[in-house]
Amino acid sequence: MHFTLQKRNKTWMPAINLSIVGLVVYIMACPASSMDVLVHNQINVLNGTVVRIQCIFTSCYKMDVNKFAMNWTYQENTNETEEMFMTYKKGMMPLRTDRFSDRVQFVGNLEKNDLSITLSDVQLSDEGVYNCYVRNPPDRIQGHGIINMFVVTELPPPRDSTIAVAIGASVGGALALLILSMVVVKCIRRHKKQELISDEQKMEEEGKLDAEGGPEEGTKKAFLPEDV
Numbered sequence: 001m002h003f004t005l006q007k008r009n010k011t012w013m014p015a016i017n018l019s020i021v022g023l024v025v026y027i028m029a030c031p032a033s034s035m036d037v038l039v040h041n042q043i044n045v046l047n048g049t050v051v052r053i054q055c056i057f058t059s060c061y062k063m064d065v066n067k068f069a070m071n072w073t074y075q076e077n078t079n080e081t082e083e084m085f086m087t088y089k090k091g092m093m094p095l096r097t098d099r100f101s102d103r104v105q106f107v108g109n110l111e112k113n114d115l116s117i118t119l120s121d122v123q124l125s126d127e128g129v130y131n132c133y134v135r136n137p138p139d140r141i142q143g144h145g146i147i148n149m150f151v152v153t154e155l156p157p158p159r160d161s162t163i164a165v166a167i168g169a170s171v172g173g174a175l176a177l178l179i180l181s182m183v184v185v186k187c188i189r190r191h192k193k194q195e196l197i198s199d200e201q202k203m204e205e206e207g208k209l210d211a212e213g214g215p216e217e218g219t220k221k222a223f224l225p226e227d228v
Contacts, residue, residue, distance in 0.1 A: 034060045037134055039145035045122050047153050055115040055132035055145050065090060067137040070115055075129040127151040
């Protein structure tokens, strides 16, 4: 770590070099455990076909071919021992095994952090757990992707989207009619309520007029001259 000293008012004050500040900011933005491994957690494969098993890692650090390491392993299930069938140590090295023979190929791109492989002529016995381990110093934590592969003898029939669209349109139309009818009923009720209020106001006004006119007639009758 480099420091420069500046003299100011007879006191010595350390001034941190700008490059150190930049390094601290970089470390804060990219912690040591910054690696992520992206895989499909579960894949269904048709028996006898070729499958691409994806494994892509992300890291704040550029890959150093002299330090980078990765392994592909297989397990019949999570309780079984892992069997390594591909590794990378200064170069990609497929490992010939009795299970896969030469059916596994590396098809990724190291420059794009892509460690994907293909498995050809998939067999029912290939079903199991595939592990993608990645180590990219100075990342301290080893990345690990887990893929559960299921081998099927036939693929499920494709879903008929027209039925779903028809059902959705019917439900949408019914909801629209329901909302429209509720609005119409509400408007009719509001209109009737306004008419009732208007009628009540008219009756009140007529009652006031009758009340005001009654005393005047009574007064006039009280002061009529009597017959002589």
